[in-house]
Amino acid sequence: MTSVPDVIQTWQMVQPWTRDKETGTQTPGRLERTSIRMPELHPGEVLVEIAGCGVCHTDLGYFYDAVPTVSTPPLTLGHEISGRVVAGEKSWIGKEVIIPAVMPCNDCAICAAGRGNRCLNQKMPGNSLGIYGGFSSHIPVPATDLCVVKDRGDMPLEQLAVVADAVTTPYQAVTRADLQAGDRVVVVGAAGGVGTYVVQIAKALGAGTVIGIDLKQEKLERALQYGADFVIHSANKDVKEVRNEFRALCKEHGLPSNFGWKIFEVTGAKAGQEISLALLSFVGKLIWIGFSADVNEYSLSRLMAFDAEIIGTWGCLPKHYPAALQMVLDGRIQIEPFVEIRPMSTIRETFEEAHTGKLTKRIVLTPDF
Amino acid sequence: MTSVPDVIQTWQMVQPWTRDKETGTQTPGRLERTSIRMPELHPGEVLVEIAGCGVCHTDLGYFYDAVPTVSTPPLTLGHEISGRVVAGEKSWIGKEVIIPAVMPCNDCAICAAGRGNRCLNQKMPGNSLGIYGGFSSHIPVPATDLCVVKDRGDMPLEQLAVVADAVTTPYQAVTRADLQAGDRVVVVGAAGGVGTYVVQIAKALGAGTVIGIDLKQEKLERALQYGADFVIHSANKDVKEVRNEFRALCKEHGLPSNFGWKIFEVTGAKAGQEISLALLSFVGKLIWIGFSADVNEYSLSRLMAFDAEIIGTWGCLPKHYPAALQMVLDGRIQIEPFVEIRPMSTIRETFEEAHTGKLTKRIVLTPDF
Numbered sequence: 001m002t003s004v005p006d007v008i009q010t011w012q013m014v015q016p017w018t019r020d021k022e023t024g025t026q027t028p029g030r031l032e033r034t035s036i037r038m039p040e041l042h043p044g045e046v047l048v049e050i051a052g053c054g055v056c057h058t059d060l061g062y063f064y065d066a067v068p069t070v071s072t073p074p075l076t077l078g079h080e081i082s083g084r085v086v087a088g089e090k091s092w093i094g095k096e097v098i099i100p101a102v103m104p105c106n107d108c109a110i111c112a113a114g115r116g117n118r119c120l121n122q123k124m125p126g127n128s129l130g131i132y133g134g135f136s137s138h139i140p141v142p143a144t145d146l147c148v149v150k151d152r153g154d155m156p157l158e159q160l161a162v163v164a165d166a167v168t169t170p171y172q173a174v175t176r177a178d179l180q181a182g183d184r185v186v187v188v189g190a191a192g193g194v195g196t197y198v199v200q201i202a203k204a205l206g207a208g209t210v211i212g213i214d215l216k217q218e219k220l221e222r223a224l225q226y227g228a229d230f231v232i233h234s235a236n237k238d239v240k241e242v243r244n245e246f247r248a249l250c251k252e253h254g255l256p257s258n259f260g261w262k263i264f265e266v267t268g269a270k271a272g273q274e275i276s277l278a279l280l281s282f283v284g285k286l287i288w289i290g291f292s293a294d295v296n297e298y299s300l301s302r303l304m305a306f307d308a309e310i311i312g313t314w315g316c317l318p319k320h321y322p323a324a325l326q327m328v329l330d331g332r333i334q335i336e337p338f339v340e341i342r343p344m345s346t347i348r349e350t351f352e353e354a355h356t357g358k359l360t361k362r363i364v365l366t367p368d369f
Numbered sequence: 370m371t372s373v374p375d376v377i378q379t380w381q382m383v384q385p386w387t388r389d390k391e392t393g394t395q396t397p398g399r400l401e402r403t404s405i406r407m408p409e410l411h412p413g414e415v416l417v418e419i420a421g422c423g424v425c426h427t428d429l430g431y432f433y434d435a436v437p438t439v440s441t442p443p444l445t446l447g448h449e450i451s452g453r454v455v456a457g458e459k460s461w462i463g464k465e466v467i468i469p470a471v472m473p474c475n476d477c478a479i480c481a482a483g484r485g486n487r488c489l490n491q492k493m494p495g496n497s498l499g500i501y502g503g504f505s506s507h508i509p510v511p512a513t514d515l516c517v518v519k520d521r522g523d524m525p526l527e528q529l530a531v532v533a534d535a536v537t538t539p540y541q542a543v544t545r546a547d548l549q550a551g552d553r554v555v556v557v558g559a560a561g562g563v564g565t566y567v568v569q570i571a572k573a574l575g576a577g578t579v580i581g582i583d584l585k586q587e588k589l590e591r592a593l594q595y596g597a598d599f600v601i602h603s604a605n606k607d608v609k610e611v612r613n614e615f616r617a618l619c620k621e622h623g624l625p626s627n628f629g630w631k632i633f634e635v636t637g638a639k640a641g642q643e644i645s646l647a648l649l650s651f652v653g654k655l656i657w658i659g660f661s662a663d664v665n666e667y668s669l670s671r672l673m674a675f676d677a678e679i680i681g682t683w684g685c686l687p688k689h690y691p692a693a694l695q696m697v698l699d700g701r702i703q704i705e706p707f708v709e710i711r712p713m714s715t716i717r718e719t720f721e722e723a724h725t726g727k728l729t730k731r732i733v734l735t736p737d738f
Contacts, residue, residue: 109625109629110628117676118675120651258489259478259479259489260478282487283487288672288673289673295667298664298667300665301637301662303680303681304657304660304681305681306681306683307682307684310669311672311678312669312670312672312674312677312678314673
């Protein structure tokens, strides 16, 4: 049995990157290694010894792009966590778990309506769970919604950290899209950290055709090995060119191009959003997963003419975690080719590499305090 | 038994209103009384002797605003039709019917997916059903999807014409919104010809709160008698003022203003659209019924942050007509206060009055050839 230390070792975001509005002076953000007092656990809470925590674009948004965290810094970032319960509620001790990236309160009108993934009282490690986050040795969390990991064979527990967000957010999105066997799917941003899983999950759940669109040729070719039937390389092409290529591809393969497509916008970038909107057509669905502050220009009345819809999707209901995890464990979703494990002490360099777009895999940091 | 005449008497749109692109010269549209050869009925078709045909904004769009009809003029407009079957398939003869405004082919992939209201081969009287439309003595139509009128008591058959579009389009929209008992609803354009029925149907199906928003104070007060719990008069107010009034109303009545609202945009006008978008919030739905050519400026990523959606809705599946009709016949939907019957020979003046916004009720024209 693991002993519980007196303190939590952690990499705190002491301050985010800031830019003075008047002078324009930029102050780099700071991540500092420190230790914090081990908190007293309340009834219903457990302490998780962290196996791994994924580095997500959301973390980078907090650190580099002035996206405010709910808890005021200093706090520890990181919300994509796997680990083992080492203290707290007795029935949980010793269990390996994935911590849902957003944990609903389970006690409000939104939760009662089955929409707990957008509960307004939700707790998210590395954002709204006090000062606690995943780039640490341990984290205290409510036990209720933890996802138990069983029979993982030789899959490392730290690798499963990506189930907490990168896999489950797409899972929720595909569920929101009401994906049916035979559906025609487009994923804009198919080669990225989240898009990769949208492609795999859509295909695994029976999509008839999955077309991946992305800027990066090399990564797109990888997508062809993991669920995509066809790909469109969109770099240096305008929206019309991409749409024409999509139509030509449909024609070549005997698919209708003008109705019934479920399009997933995963890029959170204006160019990707414009492609997604241009491909939306009759009785189609556009599922909006990526986030940007951009204002879009679109005649929403087209949705009326198309009998179509745009669905925004946020996080994932904890109740879906076991199903998503099972798909990973039985190989229907491959995560190993898309994950790289690094020691947590590389956090500063890893953030910098992720921020400058140099990574081709999602990084999971393992505690090495 | 009614005899079948040799010809159909009709008011044809000989030409729509046009504007020469180069000279700017406007040519008024022309409606001409004429007669057309009685067509031979094909198997599966019936001839309906028209009782009444409603004048819809869609007709005005074709006539005044350069919206193209599928069949090239000359053709007869009018798609909101009730009447009696007088020839064709024997089992139908003598039945009183409502003709669905859009009739699916029932034989394509979209129809098979249950989305026949947006079937791309659909037939719509006064648009894509050859030259035939409702501003006539008779019309040949496929029998399959006709809605039979039974037990109408003393409700005039011609009045029931509005079930073909003004009542059923909102019915489909409320169905698409997945309205549940207790739901909080906003209708933007609540006092108009379609909004009136959105309000009534939402309330009749169990909405907990219905807030009507419109420009016209007098009509809004009528909405309070027909389903609206509260109203907001939006004339001469900007979007922020309307939103603040909405929030104050919520606060006063102990309702949350920031989540779970189902908002129906019925105006098809930019101002109404902007109000609708401004009120959309967490786990909300915006149902887009009105049409305009306007481009909207909106950060669609808010849908992701809100876990919210925008749903466009077109027409109504024929399978919903009997339920909508029943609500009219049993008084849950009141149509009489919102309908005025006029002889069809007033069509030119009626179009003009409707176009210039002078009408407070929907006009149903009855054949007087």
